Amino acid sequence: MSTKKNYAGIPDEFAQLEEAKIVLIPVPYDGTSTWGKGADKGPKAFLEASENMELYDIETDSEVYEQGIYLADAILENSSPEAVVNAVHKITKEYIKRNKFVTLFGGEHSISIGTIRAFNECFDNLTVLQIDAHADLRQSYEGSKYNHACAVHEASQNTNLIQVGIRSMDAIEKTFMDEEKMFFAHDMVNDEYWIDKVIEAMTDNVLITFDLDALDPSIMPSTGTPEPGGLFWYETLEFLKRVFEERNVVGFDMVELCPIATDKSSDFLAAKLFYKMLSYKFSDEAVDDDYDNTYDIDYKSGGNNLKFKNDDE
Numbered sequence: 001m002s003t004k005k006n007y008a009g010i011p012d013e014f015a016q017l018e019e020a021k022i023v024l025i026p027v028p029y030d031g032t033s034t035w036g037k038g039a040d041k042g043p044k045a046f047l048e049a050s051e052n053m054e055l056y057d058i059e060t061d062s063e064v065y066e067q068g069i070y071l072a073d074a075i076l077e078n079s080s081p082e083a084v085v086n087a088v089h090k091i092t093k094e095y096i097k098r099n100k101f102v103t104l105f106g107g108e109h110s111i112s113i114g115t116i117r118a119f120n121e122c123f124d125n126l127t128v129l130q131i132d133a134h135a136d137l138r139q140s141y142e143g144s145k146y147n148h149a150c151a152v153h154e155a156s157q158n159t160n161l162i163q164v165g166i167r168s169m170d171a172i173e174k175t176f177m178d179e180e181k182m183f184f185a186h187d188m189v190n191d192e193y194w195i196d197k198v199i200e201a202m203t204d205n206v207l208i209t210f211d212l213d214a215l216d217p218s219i220m221p222s223t224g225t226p227e228p229g230g231l232f233w234y235e236t237l238e239f240l241k242r243v244f245e246e247r248n249v250v251g252f253d254m255v256e257l258c259p260i261a262t263d264k265s266s267d268f269l270a271a272k273l274f275y276k277m278l279s280y281k282f283s284d285e286a287v288d289d290d291y292d293n294t295y296d297i298d299y300k301s302g303g304n305n306l307k308f309k310n311d312d313e
Contacts, residue, residue, distance in 0.1 A: 020068030042257035081146035086112025106255035222266030
């Protein structure tokens with residue numbers, strides 16, 4: 001008999017892979033972080049906090065777990081940063097191809113290289129929405145292009161990368177930055193239209209990579225590299241709700257929770273934020289509706305937006 005727990009302690013009937021619309025892949029990896037360690041403990045703390053969360057969402061008047069959430073086996077590869085990225089890429093793509101709404105919880109931000117690669121191979125004209133304190137645009141760092149400081153470099157070359165909340169970067173990263181799609185925190189605080197501008201820069205299909213250090217350390221202290229001047233709870237929700245309403249979010253990952261034993265608030269915030277994002281995604285979808293991640297956008301682009309590459313199968 002399996003001793004594996006269900007996500008958030010949901011009943012077994014909502015936790016089976018075949019019926020679930022949503023897949024959650026934990027990636028407890030912390031091989032390249034350069035200051036605060038502990039992101040490998042993030043998934044466990046997140047899952048424990050999720051078990052103590054109310055499953056009814058007041059704002060959307062929904063219980064999104066009823067759409068089915070399958071907790072996949074954790075990706076435990078840790079032999080090298082490149083091997084981790086390759087494992088994340090392979091497993092993420094397998095679940096996308098099973099017609100699931102795929103989410104991941106890290107782990108440090110280098111795992112997102114694999115996440116983004118998988119989604120970019122499956123969806124046309126992909127926007128990567130990076131919500132983060134750090135630009136993460138280095139081509140390589142400490143001898144590796146699979147470092148957490150390089151998390152979105154590949155995305156900057158191969159996707160429509162939009163960066164939101166940035167307030168820390170190295171001068172070299174400016175050479176890879178798209179000024180039209182870089183939203184610095186110090187500009188956002190004085191711009192009441194920043195959400196509109198971000199959404200206008202997006203294509204139809206959006207993958208979100210959410211680094212929890214995007215949030216202000218007063219509400220999210222448990223990260224490896226906390227930066228002052230971050231986003232707060234309700235402005236973050238307002239932004240995310242708009243994105244989910246106005247674009248086709250095809251999946252997301254959440255990274256960089258470094259749990260602090262004496263402070264569970266960050267763990268719970270991550271759990272609540274993850275569940276909120278799922279609630280926004282499925283707020284208008286009945287439980288018995290079929291989920292279709294190919295998303296019919298014929299009226300906009302005259303074609304199917306799924307673009308599986310079969311050369312690696």
